[in-house]
Amino acid sequence: MSIVQTAADGTTRAFRIGQTERQDSLRARNARFTEGELLKVRVRRSTDRSAGATYQDFDVPYRKWMRVLDALNWIAENAASDLAYRWFCGSKMCGTCALRMNGREVLACWEAVEPVMVIEPLRNLPVVRDLVVDRAPYERKVAQLEPWLERATPYPQFPEPLTHASMKSASKALDCIGCMCCYSACPVIGLGDLTDFAGPAPLVQLGQTALDPRNGREKVARSLAQTGIFNCVSCYKCEEVCPAGIPIVSMVIEPLKAKAAALVPHMAKHALALRAVVAARGRVDPGALVLRVQGLRALAQLPRIVRLWLRGKVKPLRTLLGTKTTAAGAARRLLTRGDAP
Amino acid sequence: MAVIGGGAAGCYAALNLHKLGIKPLIICKGLTGKSGASLFAGNLVISGRALGNTEDNARNTAEFLIKYHNQFLIDQHWARRCGEWLERVYYPELEEAGLYFRRDDAGNMVTSPGKIRSIAANVQGNSGVPFMDLRRKQIIKANIPRLEETAATALLRRSDGSVGGVFCLDTMTGEYIVVLARAVILATGYSDRLHARSTGTREMSADGIALGWRAGATLVNLEMQWWHTNDIADPPTWQRMQVYPNPMLGSEKSARMVNSAGEEFFNQQEDDPLAFGPYTVQLKALAKQVRAGKARYDGGYYAGFDHCDAAEVETYTTYGKAYRQLGLDFPRQLVETAVTAHYRQGGIDVDTATMRSSVPGLYVAGGVGGHSNGLIGLATYDGKVVADGVAADLPRLALCELPRQEVAREEERLDALRETAGDGLVPVKIKEKLRKVMWDKAGVEKDAASLRSALGNIEEIRLDLLPRMRLASHARTANYEWLDAIDVVNMVDACELIVQSSLERKESRGPFFRRDLPQTDNKHWLTANVLQKTGNGFRFEQRPYELPFFKPDFIAKDNLEVAW
Numbered sequence: 001m002s003i004v005q006t007a008a009d010g011t012t013r014a015f016r017i018g019q020t021e022r023q024d025s026l027r028a029r030n031a032r033f034t035e036g037e038l039l040k041v042r043v044r045r046s047t048d049r050s051a052g053a054t055y056q057d058f059d060v061p062y063r064k065w066m067r068v069l070d071a072l073n074w075i076a077e078n079a080a081s082d083l084a085y086r087w088f089c090g091s092k093m094c095g096t097c098a099l100r101m102n103g104r105e106v107l108a109c110w111e112a113v114e115p116v117m118v119i120e121p122l123r124n125l126p127v128v129r130d131l132v133v134d135r136a137p138y139e140r141k142v143a144q145l146e147p148w149l150e151r152a153t154p155y156p157q158f159p160e161p162l163t164h165a166s167m168k169s170a171s172k173a174l175d176c177i178g179c180m181c182c183y184s185a186c187p188v189i190g191l192g193d194l195t196d197f198a199g200p201a202p203l204v205q206l207g208q209t210a211l212d213p214r215n216g217r218e219k220v221a222r223s224l225a226q227t228g229i230f231n232c233v234s235c236y237k238c239e240e241v242c243p244a245g246i247p248i249v250s251m252v253i254e255p256l257k258a259k260a261a262a263l264v265p266h267m268a269k270h271a272l273a274l275r276a277v278v279a280a281r282g283r284v285d286p287g288a289l290v291l292r293v294q295g296l297r298a299l300a301q302l303p304r305i306v307r308l309w310l311r312g313k314v315k316p317l318r319t320l321l322g323t324k325t326t327a328a329g330a331a332r333r334l335l336t337r338g339d340a341p
Numbered sequence: 342m343a344v345i346g347g348g349a350a351g352c353y354a355a356l357n358l359h360k361l362g363i364k365p366l367i368i369c370k371g372l373t374g375k376s377g378a379s380l381f382a383g384n385l386v387i388s389g390r391a392l393g394n395t396e397d398n399a400r401n402t403a404e405f406l407i408k409y410h411n412q413f414l415i416d417q418h419w420a421r422r423c424g425e426w427l428e429r430v431y432y433p434e435l436e437e438a439g440l441y442f443r444r445d446d447a448g449n450m451v452t453s454p455g456k457i458r459s460i461a462a463n464v465q466g467n468s469g470v471p472f473m474d475l476r477r478k479q480i481i482k483a484n485i486p487r488l489e490e491t492a493a494t495a496l497l498r499r500s501d502g503s504v505g506g507v508f509c510l511d512t513m514t515g516e517y518i519v520v521l522a523r524a525v526i527l528a529t530g531y532s533d534r535l536h537a538r539s540t541g542t543r544e545m546s547a548d549g550i551a552l553g554w555r556a557g558a559t560l561v562n563l564e565m566q567w568w569h570t571n572d573i574a575d576p577p578t579w580q581r582m583q584v585y586p587n588p589m590l591g592s593e594k595s596a597r598m599v600n601s602a603g604e605e606f607f608n609q610q611e612d613d614p615l616a617f618g619p620y621t622v623q624l625k626a627l628a629k630q631v632r633a634g635k636a637r638y639d640g641g642y643y644a645g646f647d648h649c650d651a652a653e654v655e656t657y658t659t660y661g662k663a664y665r666q667l668g669l670d671f672p673r674q675l676v677e678t679a680v681t682a683h684y685r686q687g688g689i690d691v692d693t694a695t696m697r698s699s700v701p702g703l704y705v706a707g708g709v710g711g712h713s714n715g716l717i718g719l720a721t722y723d724g725k726v727v728a729d730g731v732a733a734d735l736p737r738l739a740l741c742e743l744p745r746q747e748v749a750r751e752e753e754r755l756d757a758l759r760e761t762a763g764d765g766l767v768p769v770k771i772k773e774k775l776r777k778v779m780w781d782k783a784g785v786e787k788d789a790a791s792l793r794s795a796l797g798n799i800e801e802i803r804l805d806l807l808p809r810m811r812l813a814s815h816a817r818t819a820n821y822e823w824l825d826a827i828d829v830v831n832m833v834d835a836c837e838l839i840v841q842s843s844l845e846r847k848e849s850r851g852p853f854f855r856r857d858l859p860q861t862d863n864k865h866w867l868t869a870n871v872l873q874k875t876g877n878g879f880r881f882e883q884r885p886y887e888l889p890f891f892k893p894d895f896i897a898k899d900n901l902e903v904a905w
Contacts, residue, residue: 027668047816064575065667073578081767082814082822088376088542090578092662093470096375109578110666128513129819135372148478149439158433159392163448167441174441174463174471178375208471209439 029112033062039113041071043083044120045130053127055118056080062113069097069108071117072131084130092243095177098122098184099131105181107243122184124199138180141202145223149209152216166213172251173207175244182238182248188231196228200238200248203227207252210259221263229253229260230271269293279335282328287319342366342731343507343520345493345549346528347373349382349717350707352476353724354526359483361732366520367480367487368509370529370544374477377542378532378684378708382469382717383585384459385442386617389428392450394458399424401456401615407891408905409616410714411686412851413867414562417890419693419712423722430725431718440475443590443657451657453588455610457617465590466659469717488518493548494827495751496525496556496703497744503702504556505741508751512824515817517755519748523738524702526727527553527689531708531715535836536682537773537780538639540569540581546772546828547835549709553689554838559699560872561711562687563842567852568785570607570623571598571644571678573663580681582663584644586619590657592649598623599643599675600635606642613904618716620683621852624785625901627680628854638680638785645675680785686714687842690871695730696723699873702738704731711869758810758826759817765809768825775802775832783840788857792844799837807833838872838879845881846870849900861900863893 033039038059046053058079060071069087076083087097090109097108100120125133164171182200183189189199198206206227210220238248246252261268273292277285286308290298299305308314342358344351347369355365367373374380389399403424407415436442443451443461452458453465462468480487490512497506497519504525509518529549534541554560571586573579584596586609598607607626609619616622627636636642645664646654651672655661664671688711689698696704706727707720731738766774782795807830812822848862849855868883895903 025668026666030668047818063577065579066576067578069578070576076821077767077769077773080813081769082812082816082820084819084821088371088544089380089581090543091582093380093467094372094375094542096372112666129816132513132819134513143481146482148482155433155437158436159442159450160436161448162441162444163446164444165446167444171441171463174474175467176474177470178474208474212439212441214439 026112029114030065033066033113033115035063037062039071040116041075042118043072043075043080043130044118045083046127047129060113066113067109068099068101068106068111068113068117068119071113072108072119084128084132086132093177095179098179098181098243100184105185105241107179107181110243122180124184124186124189125180133180135180138183138199138201141198142178142205145198145202145206145226146219147205147209147223149212149214150216150219151214152218160214162214169251169255170208170211172246173204173211175246176201176204176208177244178205179243181241181243185237185241187235187237188233195231197231198227198229200232200253203229203256204246204248204252207256211252211255217263220259224256224260225264225267227256227260229257230267232257275335279332280328281323282325282331285319287314287316290314291319342524342526343368343522344526344528345507346377346530346707346709347371347487347489348377348379348528348530348707348720349473349476350530350720350724350727351526351528352473352480353721354528354706354727355485355724356476356479356483357725357728358731359485361728363728363732363735365485366522367485368491368493368507368520369487369489370492370512370548371542372489373480373487374473376544377530378540378715379473379530379717379720380469381540381581382472383583383587384453384461384465384468384590385718386716387452387458387460388424388718391428391432392452392458392460398456398458402617404891405457405615405617406716409621410618410716412565412621412905413886413888413891413893414565414686414850414869415713415886416693417887421890423719426722426725427718431721435472435475438475438479440472445591451590453590454593455588455617456614457588459588459590459617461590461657464659465657466585472717488520491518492544492824492827493552494755495747496552497521497741497747498556499702499741499744502557502700504700505702506744508748510755510824510827512821513819515820515823517752519743521741521743523735523740524704524731526696526704526706526731527698527709528706528724528727529709531684531720533685533835534682535776535779535832535839536784537776538572538580538679539682539776540572540583540684541682542581546832548828548831550688550835550838551831553698553700553703553705553709554834554874556703557700557874558703559690559874560688560838560842561690561869563685563711563839563872564846564870565686565714565851565853566682566839567620567684567686567714568624569620569681569683570627571596572681574640574677574679579663580679584676584678585658585660586623586644587617589654589660592653594646594649594653596644596646596660597648598626598678600630601641602635604635606630616905621905624680624852628785628901640677640679642678643675644678646672647675682780682784684708684715687711687870690869694726695733696727697730697734702741755827758830759812759815759820759823761810761812761826763809763811765806765811767811767813768822768829771802771806771810771829772825772832774806775799775829775836778802779836779839783836783843786854786856787843788855789844790857792840795840796837799833799840803833803837841879842870842872842881845872851900851903851905854900859899859901860897861903862897864896867893
């Protein structure tokens, strides 16, 4: 998600969310050091999965346009040759050098260094050693979603009829380099086994083919049923950290949710109920929402209902009378527009 | 069947073996489809008559491959078979599997115009990423077993000398793995990261050449090192990021190169439209600038798109991203560029009909072979040929029994490297030293004296630095330092063979510049420079190339005056 600013001369610049608040444009971040200036780098180190971690400090001399990976390479060559960190391509293609710098997920080969850096491994994955995480949990989820095409009709011939307009979302997802920055940043993944949410990165991997018009409906439905996608809280953390600039929520997760609601409606029970309540009443009526999702089973929790009633969280009378707010008309209009999912 | 390498050639070999009912196992030092050079494929050249190519386009593509890409050091019969296969099988098969060849909104496939046309997977500049991601998923779907982040450290041989196994190190756990197979396919790639500036990825260290040589494989044209001319000069990690000089999708323009005086000295679409991948043409243009004092091989010249508007460049390419990430004003500002060692044209000598090496049981596919220079389509074709070659030989290939002595020797060697009590340099420093020797003395320009001096330095490294190598950690888990120690031994061996081969070729040709032998000599050196292992060392032999379709039109000429 980005914010577009228009300057006095009419030129526009787009900022990703988070960047504007920090006032750290790419231009400023690449121009603030002098050659040889010492950067303070603190690296989290651990010898294996079970051992505790320590932090080790290094002074790293800046060199032109230095990336975080250059700083790690300097450390390995000059100060701690046993530092474990993973990278292959060094140019934002393989997606294996992701880590956390000062608390946010970055791709080490792509991100400019900062004057003071705390470097840590990605979250939500086991640490093998130092900055190296075990990719296996992520890889297992991706494989489980079967992220490939199963055509409903036979492949015609090369080149097959296909427009970019129909591939727009899939094409964005195809920019994914599987770096797992979003997987580390996702608060729902951070809940561990409490949900069955596949996580943003596996969903983007799935989106590459599930949002491809050539894929068969049955195949897409089968894959979507494995995703727990409605656990996504649309917090946009994934989109904020994505080094490939993929609009993960707006161009991948939301279209996938819409597909899931159409192809696997039982997954979307809560989301569809919420929408119906808002469309009918012009606001979220928690009582109505619970009744629609749980039915009369909700009444079995009578003490809880009473507690919520006393605290003003639910208003049973209003729920039963079906009271509308003045926004009901507008809500209905917005939610039944053609482009709404 | 053991397949070493998880790039375009290795993956396609494994997929084809699987289709033929032969069980492959992929051993990949990095991650299948995520490490190595295949990811770097910017776009995909249209070969033959595909996608509305004219007869002229088809001929141009073939001529480009043979002249500009390989300087005639290629089996032209193989090139023809490959071209036909690409046209007939490659594109349809990729599209059927789901690869998205970029369309416009109306559904036309977007191509680059010009004498040779190309297409892109999703975005130009990034085609290798979805391409290899598709391969990774095809491998997963086919349930083909993979040993990832696992380095092959030695080829294991039967008592008759034939290859039938691989000794491996799982770099994450530090465990040794012995793979026994009916045969081994080496597919370790083109780019070996032996120079101070190299496009080779983190894990590249000429392992394929070193392992093949130790097993007795004949090598060929090792001196034919290919260079990128406009890769970004700073920061160091971006040394592999190229300002692509090729034609752009949906535009008539290409990047331009400018010397330190601000004068343009190369622009592919204007200067040499037949040089689709104009790397050698660029290098020669740069050499003239270097001699005129207007550029250096390690910087002092610039590349970019300041003659284009941003949308023209960025609608179908990734080319603006690096500029923007550096905070540069794209496309108005240019970026400083430098030369980077790219692919090695040479490698292990193969029979191009079957991909057999000179050692029974050892097959080769893709860039580590010495039969052609890179392009992801060519590497892929090798994957098909090697699978067919292995299938035909299958009745004669028995499963290897455990060669206990060889296994014990390799275990001892790796243990010793890990447990070393040396007090010298750490392995990564020795790597850097070696890369500097190669850059300074066996780099873009070299002569007999600099090459001999390089041999002396390599010998010092081998005899003095390697035995005293120091490791800060002797752990097994994710010990990249230990891996560096294993790598550097391979690098020293490969560098020596490369420098020897460079001394042997008594001419200049394409990207191979000898200051002391500036002429391209088609009378004596239109030949393979074959390096054979002997009982007490090695010997060189020349093997002429057949020239059935394209021939050079001169006998001898100053290499810098030759277009290709």
